[in-house]
Amino acid sequence: MVRLVSESQERLDSGEMSVGQLCSLGQAMLAMEGPGCVMLEQVMEQIQKQELARWSLTDLLAVYRLLQGNVGEDGKYRDLLNAMHTHAMTVTSRMDPTTVSGLLGALVTLNQTQAMPLVINLCKQAVRHVPHFTDDELTVVLGALMHFGHSDRYFVEAMERYVPTMTFTSHPETVTKVSQFFGRRNILSTTVFDAIAESFVYRADDYNTSQVARQIMALGKLGYLPPNAGDVFRKVETILHSRFSHFQPRTLLNLLHSCTLVERFPVNFVAKVFSSFFLQQLQDHGTGLDRIVLAQLTQLYMTVKLECPFYEGPRLHPKYRVKSFLMSGRSLETPVDLQLYNSVKTGLVDLLGARSFFGSKVLTPYCYTLDVEIKLDEEGFVLPASQTDDVYKRIALCIDGQKRFTANRRQLLGKEAIKQRHLRLLGYEVIQKLL
Numbered sequence: 429m430v431r432l433v434s435e436s437q438e439r440l441d442s443g444e445m446s447v448g449q450l451c452s453l454g455q456a457m458l459a460m461e462g463p464g465c466v467m468l469e470q471v472m473e474q475i476q477k478q479e480l481a482r483w484s485l486t487d488l489l490a491v492y493r494l495l496q497g498n499v500g501e502d503g504k505y506r507d508l509l510n511a512m513h514t515h516a517m518t519v520t521s522r523m524d525p526t527t528v529s530g531l532l533g534a535l536v537t538l539n540q541t542q543a544m545p546l547v548i549n550l551c552k553q554a555v556r557h558v559p560h561f562t563d564d565e566l567t568v569v570l571g572a573l574m575h576f577g578h579s580d581r582y583f584v585e586a587m588e589r590y591v592p593t594m595t596f597t598s599h600p601e602t603v604t605k606v607s608q609f610f611g612r613r614n615i616l617s618t619t620v621f622d623a624i625a626e627s628f629v630y631r632a633d634d635y636n637t638s639q640v641a642r643q644i645m646a647l648g649k650l651g652y653l654p655p656n657a658g659d660v661f662r663k664v665e666t667i668l669h670s671r672f673s674h675f676q677p678r679t680l681l682n683l684l685h686s687c688t689l690v691e692r693f694p695v696n697f698v699a700k701v702f703s704s705f706f707l708q709q710l711q712d713h714g715t716g717l718d719r720i721v722l723a724q725l726t727q728l729y730m731t732v733k734l735e736c737p738f739y740e741g742p743r744l745h746p747k748y749r750v751k752s753f754l755m756s757g758r759s760l761e762t763p764v765d766l767q768l769y770n771s772v773k774t775g776l777v778d779l780l781g782a783r784s785f786f787g788s789k790v791l792t793p794y795c796y797t798l799d800v801e802i803k804l805d806e807e808g809f810v811l812p813a814s815q816t817d818d819v820y821k822r823i824a825l826c827i828d829g830q831k832r833f834t835a836n837r838r839q840l841l842g843k844e845a846i847k848q849r850h851l852r853l854l855g856y857e858v859i860q861k862l863l
Contacts, residue, residue: 447483450475451490458497476508480515488516489527492534513543520549525557529565532572544576551580558586563599570605579613588619595627603627604639611646614841616834618654621647625654632663637675640667641683648686650834651842661692668697677709678721685724688731689842691849698732699741701725707748722750723760726795727846734853753847754797760843764789764799765829772827772861776800780810786825787813794854796847800825824856 445453450471457468475491483491491512495505516531523531528550535543554561554569561569573579587606595603603624610620624643632640644664647653654660664687668675675683684694684701700706702725711717729744753760769788777783780802787801802823803811811819832844840848848858 445474447475447478447487448490450478451487451494454494455497458494472505472508476505480511483515485519485523485527488512488519489530492531496534496537509538509540510542513540513546516546517549520546520553523550523553525561525565528554528557529561529568533568536568536572536575541576544578547572547576547578548580551578551583555580555582555586558583558590559593563602567599567602567605570609574609574612579609579615584610584615584617588617591620592623595623596631600631600635600639603631604635604642607643607646611649614650614835616650616652616837616839618652621650621652622654622656625656625660629656629659629663632667637667637671638679640664641675641679641686645682645686648689648842651690651840651845653690657690657692661687664692665694665696668694672697672700677706677713681710681721681724681728685728686842688728688735689846691735693731693736695732695736695739695741698728698739701728702742702744704745707745717748719750719755720758720760722748723753723755723795726750727753727760730794730850731846734850750795752791752797753795754791761797761847762832762841762844764827765831768827768829769799772800772825784812784814785810792854794850796851798824798851798856799827822856824851824858825861826858827861 454468454471454475457471475494491508495509520528532547532550532554535547540546551573558566573583587609591606606620607624610617625647628643635643644660664683668683672680681701684697687694707717707725710721725744726749729749732739733743754763773783773788776786780786785802788799790798790801792798801813802825803813803815803819804821804823805811805818806820808821826844826848828840828844833840848860851858
């Protein structure tokens with residue numbers, strides 16, 4: 429070890445090492461303490477003195493990977509990184525699949541949110557490489573695009589051409605990442621999801637529980653049932669029967685909740701979820717019983733109560749139920765768009781004669797928030813919003829802006845579809861105002 433450090437120091441002192449050699453030395457020093465840390469700083473000093481314009485793509489990727497190895501954490505070498513981002517923008521068109529994937533992975537690890545122009549450029553270059561990425565490389569690319577919240581129409585089209593050719597042969601995590609990417613970006617591609625659903629029936633036994641759950645969660649998020657939905661959900665039920673105890677509590681809840689979003693009701697497993705043992709497990713794992721977990725439990729309970737009247741198992745204890753599904757951040761409802769609401773409000777005042785004849789953002793006893801509620805008496809006359817007696821009919825006006833639909837077509841997201849379904853079962857006349 430002493431000899432290695434001594435020889436490395438001599439090479440550093442000579443000042444004649446290339447960028448690639450400096451990166452190799454830096455990677456070796458990462459695993460060392462004491463002298464290695466000092467030498468690593470010297471490596472970085474010499475790298476910063478190198479002229480970026482002369483770096484090869486291999487050099488560029490090597491420095492990104494060196495910084496990725498905890499060297500560039502806590503904002504260290506920010507100026508170097510920014511200079512590298514600028515240089516990378518000029519050479520993106522020459523990058524091969526390995527370089528595109530490697531850079532995107534490094535940008536995620538280093539959380540370079542200010543490098544969105546580079547992310548966009550890398551995504552454009554990725555379009556050319558979609559069929560040529562290895563499974564690991566494509567997994568990294570998809571994860572990075574989700575991390576930075578970016579998708580490109582041409583990238584999506586390239587994926588639509590490629591996915592049907594890989595669902596039966598690619599690594600389970602890669603197939604799962606494809607589902608996640610389209611689900612996270614709210615992109616409903618029947619080509620992609622039909623292909624994944626077809627392979628799911630045959631391959632799901634080889635998937636781990638997280639991969640099973642994430643693929644079904646994407647379907648639930650987008651509110652989409654593939655043509656072979658019966659086979660898919662029979663397979664899900666089989667896996668739940670055979671591997672129920674293998675699921676992490678939160679993963680299991682996400683899976684069961686996602687099933688209900690597309691009207692597949694896991695009644696054979698709800699009793700276990702509502703048990704005190706499972707609820708304690710939920711509380712002991714990860715983030716515990718946070719608001720979103722309690723909201724999912726509550727909506728699962730409401731689903732069983734409203735849509736599965738034959739269910740006779742245990743109920744969810746009231747202390748685990750929320751009063752509203754609408755919350756900041758991740759929510760089981762999409763808040764009404766204020767601009768759209770104001771345009772509808774003006775029209776309603778003209779139509780009904782006064783603002784007092786309709787309620788806005790009304791929280792129901794069933795946890796859902798109505799964009800607009802209108803009350804009618806038995807003869808069909810509109811009642812003041814404040815009136816509670818002699819209400820014969822309640823109208824729930826849903827002001828559905830683009831955020832409540834999938835990004836590429838006019839289909840309600842799963843959480844919006846279940847809301848409207850439940851409101852109808854609760855006796856509301858649901859009217860959609862599409863804007």
